[in-house]
Amino acid sequence: MDLKCDADFSDVDSYFSDGEWEVEKAMIDAGDNAVRYAEEHGDYQDHTLTLRTSNKFDVEKDRLILYNDAASPEGYQYASNVESKGYDVLSGAALEAEKELKEKFER
Numbered sequence: 001m002d003l004k005c006d007a008d009f010s011d012v013d014s015y016f017s018d019g020e021w022e023v024e025k026a027m028i029d030a031g032d033n034a035v036r037y038a039e040e041h042g043d044y045q046d047h048t049l050t051l052r053t054s055n056k057f058d059v060e061k062d063r064l065i066l067y068n069d070a071a072s073p074e075g076y077q078y079a080s081n082v083e084s085k086g087y088d089v090l091s092g093a094a095l096e097a098e099k100e101l102k103e104k105f106e107r
Contacts, residue, residue: 001012020070026104028051030097031084034066038093055090064101066094 005009038055046052054070068079079089 013094015095023105024059024061026101027059030104031059031064031066034064034090034093034097037096038066038088038090041092042087042089044087044089051082051089054079055093063095064099066090 035055039052054068058065072078072080
């Protein structure tokens with residue numbers, strides 16, 4: 001038996017494209033919020049403001065990447081060094097971003 005389907009699926013690509021943009025926009029918003037959170041809640045002294053202003057994010061197709069690109073004069077990653085001493089440079093912000101995205105997408 002053959003069944004013929006005359007349904008029009010021409011709008012499916014646009015539907016998926018809109019959905020992908022919604023996910024990407026949510027990750028951009030979470031990245032912005034995370035960077036702002038890190039700047040406001042960092043529990044370390046930053047005399048030059050280099051460490052606080054070096055928090056950044058990037059959005060790839062299916063993930064949000066938070067990073068701090070501050071380097072010391074000796075060339076090591078300064079944020080990792082400060083975090084290893086027990087201070088919150090970006091890890092708290094990462095947890096906040098994860099929480100925000102879970103609330104948005106895990107319903």
